[in-house]
Amino acid sequence: MLRQLLRQQDELRSVNGELDVKIDELAQVNMRLFEMNQLKSDFLATVSHELRTPLNSILGFSDLLVGVDALNDKQRGFAKNIERSGRQLLDMINDILDLAKIESGRMDVxxxxxxxxxxxxxxxxxxxxxxxxxxxxxxxxxxxxxxxxxxxxxxxxxx
Structure with a gap:
């Protein structure tokens, strides 16, 4: 009976050792996932900024076009569509940033x-x-x- 208890104790130590290894592996994977999520958030912020710069130019010029008196109604409508579409694209870019903010718990209302x-x-x-x-x-x-x-x-x- 003593041998059986000692054998079970050895088996338990072995299983606990394996469990400790798995816990360490899981902690390393979690750390890597956290780092990758941070990289993703940084990437989204950078890409969003890079997209906003030319888009703001498009929005500015389309706003100027809408105010040009020489345009006929159809042309002015086209300029307004460019402006609206640009704003819609800007909103999409902001949505991407909002998603990153939601994931990080920094969303403002x-x-x-x-x-x-x-x-x-x-x-x-x-x-x-x-x-x-x-x-x-x-x-x-x-x-x-x-x-x-x-x-x-x-x-x-x-x-």
Missing amino acids: RLTEFDIGAVVLMQCDMARPLSERKNIGLNCEIAPGLSPMRQDQGKIEQI
Whole structure:
């Protein structure tokens, strides 16, 4: 019986040793995952910054174009579409940054009071050129007298 207890004790020590090795391996893998996640966040921030620089130029020039008196209505509409699409792309870039902020626990919420009907109409106007190209009817009807909404307008527009 004593031999059996000693053998079981040896087996238990062996299993505990294997478990310690696995715990060390898991800790190393977790550390590597943490480092890789940090690299991903840094990469997203860098890429987002690099994309914003030329995009801000596009937005600035499209804004100037919209204000040019020599443009006819169709050309002005094209310039507005460029500006809207640029803003939409900027919003997508900001979404990527927001995702990185959410993952790191640094997401900010900016509560403001705004007209939700105006936001919905703006989003419909942005989607209209695409729906027209695909021959899809798009109608936006906003109930009159909606109360102002107190929320993060940017996050609502992202939805």
